[in-house]
Amino acid sequence: MGEKKQLKIFLSLPSTMQLIYLLDTVISDILKEMKFDEEVQEHVNLAVIEAGTNAIKHGNKEDTDKNATFEFLIDDEKLTIVITDEGPGFERQEVANPLDPENLLKSSGRGLFLMEACMDEVVYEAEGTIIKMVKYR
């Protein structure tokens, strides 16, 4: 039996939104390397940017003494992305649905929804301080 090969890439960023472009660069290259089609690349890229924004801005409150970490796990079947922040966490079910008519024209609150819409799986762990997202090939 052959052992399943997995490649791990780890990125740790101080919590400033000015560094979000680094995340964009890394995920863009990974997606190209994995040869996802263009539309899937755009969706996963968006989900990662949203998760990064969530960790840096809402989790770590842009405190540069705190890091947001991103682990990219690549295997033959899928891309798994694990995002961790040092914030207090949140309850997913307490976040309003941006598609509800009363929320449709709000200027914020779409990040988690877009992550879930763009990925095949999104799991919130450790009170929302760890988010695990999966996209299958």
Place this chain on the structure above:
Amino acid sequence: MQVNLRHNDNVIILDIEGNLVGPNTIALKNIIDNLIRKADGAPVFLILNLERVQMMDSSGLGVIVAAYASIRRDMGRIVLLNIGGNIRSLIIMAKLVTIFDRYDTEAEALASFQNT
């Protein structure tokens, strides 16, 4: 991100270049807020030309939604020009496709203001 501002009669056209993501969106927000403030309650007629925007996230979408709400409040109108597939898909996902008028050419976008 770069924003070029043009006028065509009473219609303002913002040509946006770069990604509307994270902190990049603040500049666009400031420009639109300034336009609304200068109008001082008069309606603003605005075309956002997104031809050179490759990526937009929820922050970028939030700026455009906030602009829509403010401009509509003063009886103005905002339309989107030249949106690519990724932005179109974002707008569809966010169920905003019926909110924003979208055009593929500047002439069509400008013509849409003639009855307003």
